[in-house]
Amino acid sequence: MDNAGTTAPVGEVPEDANQHCPGTEAETAGKASACEGCPNQQICATAPKGPDPDLAAIEERMSSVKHKVLVLSGKGGVGKSTFAAQLSFALAGQDKQVGLLDIDICGPSIPKMLGLEGQEIHQSNLGWSPVYVEDNLGVMSIGFMLPDPDEAVIWRGPRKNGLIKQFVKDVDWGDLDYLVVDAPPGTSDEHISIMQYLKATNVDGAIIVTTPQEVSLIDVRKEINFCKKVGIRVLGVVENMSELRQQIEMFYGGAGGAEKMCRQMRVPFLGRVPLDPQLGKAADEGRSCFEDAKCVASSTALKSIIKRVLLATEKNG
Incomplete structure (x- = not known):
């Protein structure tokens, strides 16, 4: 619906809805004409x-x-959680004190990717204690609360939002250099919640992970616009699975789609990560790819990207 009051067809998002969205905290949120x-x-x-x-x-x-850095993606299956896990390993490897918060309530994969399956959360008089990989890398996820890793989490929005609030309010992270937040794909309940809860805490920004094909970039454009609307700086976009080590382009149109999109949308492009089976193996085994000589293709690319992330965040103090 536009400002003149004309109605868009049911189920179709109006073209100008993004421009006229009242914002998630406004009294008219969900009730304004642009919300239809x-x-x-x-x-x-x-x-x-x-x-x-x-x-x-x-x-x-x-x-x-x-x-505080958010790791987002427009759609699933692009390697977002793998990137979040390896980013955390890399920061910890540089003697940073790091926390990794998994807010993918229905699909928590971070415990496996950090080698922490079967661990449990403990509580102290200061709050919930993260599960530690190393002394300087702590992790929090609903995956630690499930009696069976195959159990489905079938929760409505308010319950998911309540747990995310507990994660940021009740977890005793201690003094951290970096809190990396791994969010589920899309722009729904969890994203709105984490943005609202952290809005007053000086979030450095979001890293958005994509693959090169247009079907992924379509959703990334929405993710970028979402960040702009809620006031979260886009630190940059990572193009994952850009090519095989043999330089075979993996998707129609080839590598470079994300970089072109970044130029069009005026957001930074952080770099490309090749489709490296050794990186997938490291994620499945819950370990850092930076300590594996066989993982040189992806670890080299990731190091370059993470260097740019550090430069972007440390400018903020």
Whole structure:
């Protein structure tokens, strides 16, 4: 629906909805004319309005975290969680104190990718304690709470949002150089929640992971616009699975689609990661690819990307 009040067909998002969205915290969120057809309309309309009394506690908890980086993707299957895990390994390998927060409530893969399957969360008088890979790399995920890793998490939005709030309010991360947040694909409940909860805590920005084909880039454009709308800086885009080590292009149109899109949307391009079976093996075995001589193709590319991430975040202090 535009400003004149004309209605878009049911189920179709109006072309100008992004420009006229009232924002997730506005009193008219989910109720304005521009909200018609938006997939998040019901979430925004029913969410509590006004200041959240827990935001002060979240801000205090996050005050000991220097940098907060979100890892996002427009669609699933692009290697987002693998990138988040390897980013955390790399930062910890540089003697940074790192926390990795998995807010993919329905598909938590981070415990496996960090070699922590079967671990449990413990509670102290300071809150929930992360599960540690090393002394300087702690992890939090709903995966640690499931009695069976194959158990399906069938939760509605409010329950998922409540757990995400607990993760940022009640987890005793201690002093961190970096908190890396691995979010599920898309722009739905979990994304709206984490943006709202961390908004006042100086988030450095988001890294968006994609593959080169257009079907992935379509969703990445939406992800970039979502970040702009909620006021999260896009640190850059990573093009994953760009080619095989033998320089065979993996998708129609070839590598470079993400870089071209970044130029069009005026966001940084962080680099390309090849489709390296050794990287997939490292993720499955829960270990760092940087310690594997066979993983040189992807680890070299990742090191270059992570160097750019460090430069972008450390400019913020």
